[in-house]
Amino acid sequence: MEPKQQRLFTAAHDLFISQGFKHTSIADIAQLANVAVGTFYNFYDSKADIFVQVYNHENEQIKTEIMNRLDLNAQPADLVHTVVEQIFQLSDGNQILQEWFNNAKLNALIAQTNQNAVEESLVYATLMRLIDRWLERGLIKDGLTKDRIISLFNALTVVDFHQSEIQTDDYYQLLNDLIDGILSVILK
Structure with missing residues (x-):
């Protein structure tokens, strides 16, 4: 996994574990991973x-x-x-x-x-x-x-x-x- 993708994955994991799927947004994941929201879509199609x-x-x-x-x-x-x-x-x-x-x-x-x-x-x-x-x-x-x-x-x-x-x-x-x-x- 590329470093940015790993940061997104880790951020998503941390947010999903602490606040669940429903209360986590792509913007939250990108912010915690310290990347732009657009970068998220370079690696993942959606929050799901x-x-x-x-x-x-x-x-x-x-x-x-x-x-x-x-x-x-x-x-x-x-x-x-x-x-x-x-x-x-x-x-x-x-x-x-x-x-x-x-x-x-x-x-x-x-x-x-x-x-x-x-x-x-x-x-x-x-x-x-x-x-x-x-x-x-x-x-x-x-x-x-x-x-x-x-x-x-x-x-x-x-x-x-x-x-x-x-x-x-x-x-x-x-x-x-x-x-x-x-x-x-x-x-x-």
């Missing part, structure tokens, strides 16, 4: 464009932090629930990550922009390793293929991308219920 990039960076940082805390040898059910719990805990006070849950338009833009984000993410790569371990340890029900197991977990991603459309006051509980269902299908 830079937000998605900041969001992706923040999301990967949190995922890395979560993955570093895990005991990958824990029981599968405990491990998967711990990951979900950590995601909700670490994103709770983070205004950037909260936009995923609170802003349907940004949620849709992030989902549209990041069509391969799931497969490229740290969590997905770790899940692939875990499924291999579970298969090696004989924890998976006979006859289940890795592809089927992955499809079941991918369904959670689809639900998460569309969570703003789900009518519930307790999305966290819904996600845990779905995980329990998936685990009851795949684990012995």
